[in-house]
Amino acid sequence: MDSKVYYMDAHSDSTETALAAKMLTVFETSELEDLIKPNDVVAIKVHCGEWNNSAYLRPVYARTLADRIKELGGRPFVCDTTTLPYSPWASRATELDLLLTAERNGYTSAVLGCPFICADGYIGTGDHRVDIPEGYILKEAYVAQAIAAADAMITLTHFKGHGVGVIGGAIKNLGIGAQSKRGKFNVHMGGHPKYGFPAAATFYPERFKGKANTPGWEIFEDCCPFNLWKVYDDRIEWDRDKCTGCSGCPGIMAGAGLIDIGQANFDAVDAAIADACLATMKAVGPEKVGFINMAIDISPKCDCVNHAGVPIVPHLGVFASKDPVAIDMACVDAARNSPGIPGSMAEDMDAHHVGDAKFEGSAAMFHGQSEVATINTGHVIGLGNRNYELVDVKPGEPERFRFPPDSRPSRIRFQEKFAMIPPFPYERHDGRGFLREEEVDLEFIKKHYEGSTNGHEEAENLSEAVMPGDDD
Numbered sequence: 001m002d003s004k005v006y007y008m009d010a011h012s013d014s015t016e017t018a019l020a021a022k023m024l025t026v027f028e029t030s031e032l033e034d035l036i037k038p039n040d041v042v043a044i045k046v047h048c049g050e051w052n053n054s055a056y057l058r059p060v061y062a063r064t065l066a067d068r069i070k071e072l073g074g075r076p077f078v079c080d081t082t083t084l085p086y087s088p089w090a091s092r093a094t095e096l097d098l099l100l101t102a103e104r105n106g107y108t109s110a111v112l113g114c115p116f117i118c119a120d121g122y123i124g125t126g127d128h129r130v131d132i133p134e135g136y137i138l139k140e141a142y143v144a145q146a147i148a149a150a151d152a153m154i155t156l157t158h159f160k161g162h163g164v165g166v167i168g169g170a171i172k173n174l175g176i177g178a179q180s181k182r183g184k185f186n187v188h189m190g191g192h193p194k195y196g197f198p199a200a201a202t203f204y205p206e207r208f209k210g211k212a213n214t215p216g217w218e219i220f221e222d223c224c225p226f227n228l229w230k231v232y233d234d235r236i237e238w239d240r241d242k243c244t245g246c247s248g249c250p251g252i253m254a255g256a257g258l259i260d261i262g263q264a265n266f267d268a269v270d271a272a273i274a275d276a277c278l279a280t281m282k283a284v285g286p287e288k289v290g291f292i293n294m295a296i297d298i299s300p301k302c303d304c305v306n307h308a309g310v311p312i313v314p315h316l317g318v319f320a321s322k323d324p325v326a327i328d329m330a331c332v333d334a335a336r337n338s339p340g341i342p343g344s345m346a347e348d349m350d351a352h353h354v355g356d357a358k359f360e361g362s363a364a365m366f367h368g369q370s371e372v373a374t375i376n377t378g379h380v381i382g383l384g385n386r387n388y389e390l391v392d393v394k395p396g397e398p399e400r401f402r403f404p405p406d407s408r409p410s411r412i413r414f415q416e417k418f419a420m421i422p423p424f425p426y427e428r429h430d431g432r433g434f435l436r437e438e439e440v441d442l443e444f445i446k447k448h449y450e451g452s453t454n455g456h457e458e459a460e461n462l463s464e465a466v467m468p469g470d471d472d
């Protein structure tokens with residue numbers, strides 16, 4: 001039987017069609033609310049965004065969800081996990097750095113109305129090992145401890161692209177994002193004899209031109225937290241047998257032409273992400289995990305990069321399901337059926353037409369990567385079903401989404417207060433309150449001026465124009 005994916009489009013022009021309201025509506029209609037029982041400790045798993053990323057999910061969605069979970073009697077916390085270094089300049093690799101970055105991005109207890117926590121401890125070794133004999137490539141996974149210990153979980157995902165995973169969806173939010181640091185080494189194939197980063201990469205030590213001819217060579221050593229690169233006056237060495245695949249060096253070394261990153265590593269990681277997602281669901285309990293995908297601000301790269309490109313497709317909408325495979329498949333299909341956005345990576349890569357595989361074209365690091373590899377793996381291992389029924393959800397009643405602290409209309413709330421502290425000066429200017437022109441030419445300021453092709457010229461023309469009241 002097909003899995004149900006509940007869906008609302010991204011159009012928003014009223015109280016009940018606000019995206020936060022739509023998120024609550026699909027949360028309720030999809031019966032994810034029923035996962036929450038009184039006193040359940042409920043993890044809301046988000047991606048809090050990298051330092052200076054600006055496409056990550058605004059905290060208002062997690063706050064809205066946390067408030068609703070509290071109304072249902074649950075005890076929510078919002079969480080993310082420590083990362084591998086991923087570059088020489090990590091900003092979320094320890095609990096301290098994660099919390100600092102999350103706070104800068106707005107993920108704080110004060111904003112969320114519930115705790116924001118690092119789910120895998122200070123370094124990222126706080127985890128729970130899970131056997132996954134059904135895994136496609138992984139046979140065990142290390143799930144972040146606070147997530148494994150939760151009674152229920154709502155996986156609140158910003159759906160977007162990803163350089164390694166090709167898509168950054170619900171499966172990846174758990175398959176990477178709910179793994180401890182130890183678990184991330186596992187998923188990234190650290191130490192794997194065939195698919196590990198060093199096994200898949202090609203090293204070109206002969207291309208090193210010597211210290212004297214390599215300004216900034218120090219970063220070749222400083223990028224590795226395991227001290228596996230050694231630079232000598234005339235040569236460079238890599239202790240690749242000990243490489244953990246932490247991703248600290250690939251960008252630097254590939255940029256310097258000293259290595260080629262191997263696609264096999266990425267393809268294997270894409271499969272492993274589904275395995276680790278399954279482990280996470282086993283840890284929490286498959287019947288206690290729900291998924292909401294906010295397919296908005298669909299940047300080509302993940303929220304784990306320190307920038308955000310032009311979205312590759314317009315907002316696609318709000319999706320909810322109990323099936324992580326089905327919900328990601330529905331989002332991929334929606335992106336494929338959408339036109340790409342002019343000026344985005346999708347257009348740059350000629351992957352902007354309706355029907356194009358948008359993420360393979362504009363997010364993947366390698367041409368041969370697949371935007372459905374993780375989804376297909378999830379289907380094969382029983383994580384979920386890539387065949388889905390899309391259930392179109394109608395907006396709820398507007399009353400439900402009005403300002404919850406006080407939903408009374410204005411007269412009842414403000415008449416007495418405004419009488420006591422008048423914000424409008426009726427006593428001035430014959431009751432009109434303020435000093436203003438009786439009448440002006442409002443059509444004049446609406447004109448586009450001839451010859452204007454951009455905002456600068458338009459502004460200049462307007463400043464040079466003869467304004468009402470000017471002398472000739």
Ligand code: SF4
Pocket residue numbers: 197223224225226227228229242243244245246247248249250
């Ligand atoms: S050599 Fe391996 S462990 Fe060291 S930075 Fe590179 S990927 Fe990480």
